[in-house]
Amino acid sequence: MKVTMDQHHAPTEVQSLAQFVADASLDTLSDTALEQLKIRVLDTIGVAIGALDAAPLQEIRTLIDGLGDGRGATLIGGGQASPDHAAFFNSALSRYLDFMDAYLAKGETNHPSDNMGAVLAAAELADASGADFLTAFAVAYQIHTRLSDVAPVRDLGFDHTTQGAFAAAAASAKALGLGVEQIANAAAMAGTANVALRVTRTGDLSHWKGLAYPHVSKEGVFDALLASRGITGPAEVFEGNKGFKALAGDFELDWSAEDLEKVTDTIIKKHNAEIHSQSALDAAQDVRSQEGFRADAIASVELTTFDVAYSIIGGGEEGDKRSIRTKEEADHSLPWMLAVVLLDGELNPAQYETERIVADDVQDLMHKVTITPSTEFSDRFPEQMCADLVVTLGDGTQFRANTDDYEGFTTHPLDWTGARKKFDALTSPFAEAELRDEIADLVQDLENHQIRELTAVLAHVPQARS
Structure with a gap:
């Protein structure tokens, strides 16, 4: 069915979404939202650079280079690829460490920064301004978070990338400068084709945990490009017969009433760990700092937490979390993460080296x-x-700590200084101070630059640690 904006009929729901996207303007963001959006751009770039030498990413880079599919968008670390493949690679970089931002809805958790690879590729292809890029990125945040609010699908057995497909495609179309009808078509195609299984994040975890959203980013860009050539998608992708609402249940979302402020409700990770672990790991650091604590004398570790953390990473409905041999398993195992923080005092990329993951001390403590x-x-x-x-x-001595937030949570948001500290820690093995300053300064003033100024600088980041 062709998506058309017929003046004689009420718009379908995806057409209303598309009108919201087309009307979106950076001028409507509050100063707080704009600052937090830029902080997330810097944070996402930082975690992407920090993954440049990860073995799976090197294999993906080799694959993309071998395809020789031309140019159009810049790869972080240098080189060019087609926009959809650039979206996949750059999104995979920002996702691999599992150190990015997150949004917590009551029945869903997602990572809106996952959309940056798609928006960046589309914006570069369109020779867009930094303001255009930021607007499209804010659109992605709004769509991804709001659909998760009203239409969670995790408990139905589907992955949070499902709602993200609408965000990636619509935001890519916005970055390309497409009109309302084309935006609707892009979102309809991507939303229809990318209903993903939650098995991605249950049981023994594979590389696909970190690549599921890069796949959506790739498809979002490609669907936006298809829409730019007049290709159409299902006009009633939400409300139609066997549409999205048949999966997620009925819901109401008035896109005409939406703004671009939801980025302020997202949170940034302090620890390199699954988002629901952050406060527990802060508590572990607190315990470790208390006088008399000895990690080598621990007899038991008892954590009381909320049900979502237990279900996803604590050994609940999404599987046992004590058979840990890989990074993908470790960063989704709350027992392992608590153990390594109690032992090492931190959880950063270094803790995910294979030798540390399987070391006897952390493996033994995890089972306590x-x-x-x-x-x-x-x-x-x-x-x-x-x-x-x-x-x-x-000897029976007990240490206790409790908390309900952490630095980076909505009640304690990260400021530019904190974001820059994290950015430098992740990128200093790859980039000298001058290059780090250049990236950060561009991001902080991005609305006054062209997006190609940023991608050109990102191309100068070495692919290997110095």
Whole structure:
């Protein structure tokens, strides 16, 4: 069915979404939202650069180079590829470390920064301004988060990338400068074709955990390009017979009432770990700092937390989390993450080296961890991320810490200084101070530059650590 903006008929829901996207303007963002959006651009670039030498990313880079599919968009670390392949690679970089931002809805968790690779590629292809890029990126945040608010699909067995497909395609179309009808077609095609299975994040985790959204980014850009050539998608992708609402259930979302402020409701990771672990890992650091604590004398570790953390990373409905051999398994295992923080005092990329993942001390301590969900804590989620940690030593001495947020949470948002500190820590092995300053300064003033100024600088980042 062709998506058309017929003046004699009420617009379909995807057409209303497309009108919202077409009307979106950077001028409508509050100063706070604009600053937080730029912080997320810097944060996403930082975690992407930090993954440049990861083995899976090197293999993907070799594959893309071998395809020889031409030019159009810049790869972080240098080189060019078709816009859809650039979107895949750059999104994979920003996703691999699992150190990016997140949004917590009551029944869904997603990572809106996953859309940056798609928006960046589309904006560069269109020779867009930095303001155009930021507007499209803000659009992606709004669509991804709002659909997760009203139409969660995790409990139905589907992945959060499902809602993201609408965001990636619509935001890519916005960055390309397409009109309302083309935006609607792009979102309709991507939303129809990318209903993904939650098995991506259950049981024994594979590389696909970090590549599921890069796939959506790739498809979002390609569908926007198809729409630019007049290719159409299902006009009733949401409300039609066997449309998205048949999967997610009925919901109402008035796109004409939406703004671009949801970026301020997203959170940034302090620890290199799955988002629901952040407050628990802060508690572990607190315990470790208390006088008399000895990691080598721990007899038991008891964590009480909210149900989503227990279900996804604590050994609940999404599978046992104590058979840990790979990075993908480790960064989604709360027992392993608590163990390594109690031992090392931190959880950063260095902790995900294979030798550290399988080391006897962390493997042994992981099996002393017990995680229990609390109804009270669950009721306070997502406004709070409650964690109550009790560590008992062999002689019976107990250490306790509890918290309900962390630096980077909505109640304690990251500022530019904090974002720059994280950015420098991740990128300093790859980029000298002068290059780091150039990237950060461009991002901070991005609305006054062309997006190709940023991609040109990102091309100068070495692909290997110095």
